[in-house]
Structures are given as C-alpha cells and as structure tokens.
Amino acid sequence: MKLQAAVEYIIILGIVLAFLIPIWIYVSTFHHQIHDQLSMSYAENAAEQITSTADLVSSQGYPARLDISVYIPDNVENISIINTMIRIRVRTSSGFSDVFASSRSELNGTIQSDEGLHQLKIEAMENHVQITPIQ
Secondary structure, three states, rough: HHHHHHHHHHHHHHHHHHHHHHHHHHHHHHHHHHHHHHHHHHHHHHHHHHHHHHHHHHOOOOOOEEEEEEOOOEEEEEEEEEOOEEEEEEEEOOOOEEEEEEEOOEEEEEEOOOOOOOOOEEEEOOOOEEEEOOO
C-alpha cells in the first residue's frame, strides 16, 4: 500500500515536471530575447543622441558646446568613433551586434563603454566635433 502511494506521487511529480520544464525553457528564452532587444534599443538611442547633438553643435560652429547625459546599457563591448560614425558593439545571447549612427560632421573623442549614465561634452571645433567624457 505504501509503495503504491509512493509510485503515484512519483508519477504525479513526473507529469508536473513534464509541464513545467518546457514552460521554464520558454520563459527563459523569452527573457533573454527581451533583454537583448532592450540593450540594442538603448545602444541605438545613445548613438542617435550623440550624433544628433554633434550635428547641432556643428551647425552652430565654433565655439558651440552642449553637455548631454547618455545611458550606456550593459553588455556593451566597446564604443568606437570612426570619422563620422559611432559604432556601439553589443554582446547578445546570439553573439555580437553592432549599432551604427552617422553624423554630418567629423567626430573625434572617446566614450566609455561602462554601463550607466554618462555625461558627455560635445563641442564644435574648427573642423570637427570633439566628444569628451565629463568627470
């Protein structure tokens, strides 16, 4: 009698696990996809905010300057400024993805890739726009 009850409990536990494990896998996969999309969206917003501000100060000319706050998401591998482009490399669950934004003017400077809110000074120079972190 006790053995039969134990076997029934084991069967019930197996059926419950058979339903819960696929649901857990689905929820976990969905969570990773949403996290990746959110990181990519934050990276796109940061790149667009920087380049649009650079275009604004460039159109005003030297010595125009604006200070902005930009949120850099987690999983950012590095941020590169190449001529008129900003490239943010984001680590996702399926590998690396790059986010690009272009400016109408030449860009110079550095942007830290640490997660968090970064204060940047965007300043028009004679022939380029300088991007500098504010300490």
